Amino acid sequence: MQIKISARHGHLSADHQKHIHDKAEKLLHYFDRISMIEVTVDVPEHGLKKVEFLVNAEHKHDLVAHESNADLFTALDLALDKIKQQIHKYKEKIQDHRRDASLSDATAVKK
Structure with missing residues (x-):
């Protein structure tokens, strides 16, 4: 798995990049079939991050989450919560799809 971190309109310190990388890496605990994570941080001098x-x-399924806040780490945590929800929903969709197919096959055999 690959993690790309980029900054717009500013610079991220090495500590910030490591913190973001560590948080993004934890997404693998929720779904291990992630191929790439791209994190883009817009850091203006004044205003919302x-x-x-x-x-x-x-299967070429892309998940996207945006969030903005005055504090960078708050925006990061809120965006992570959104992406975790999407991963959870996607994972349930995959599992339910497989389960429904096997149940319909089993009922067709019984008839």
Whole structure:
């Protein structure tokens, strides 16, 4: 898995980049079939910090989450919560799809 971190309109310190990398890496605990995570941070001198997550999962499925806040780490945590919800929903969709197919096959055999 690959993690890309980029900054717009500013610079991220090494500590900030490591913190973002560590948080993004934890997404693998929720879904291990993630191929790439791109984190883009918009850091203007004044105003809201914006964080965007792009997660590429298996079967070319892309998940996107945006969040902005005055504090960078708050925006990061809020965006992570959004992407975790999307991963959870995607994972349930995959599992339910497989389960429904096997149940319909089993009922067709019984008839």
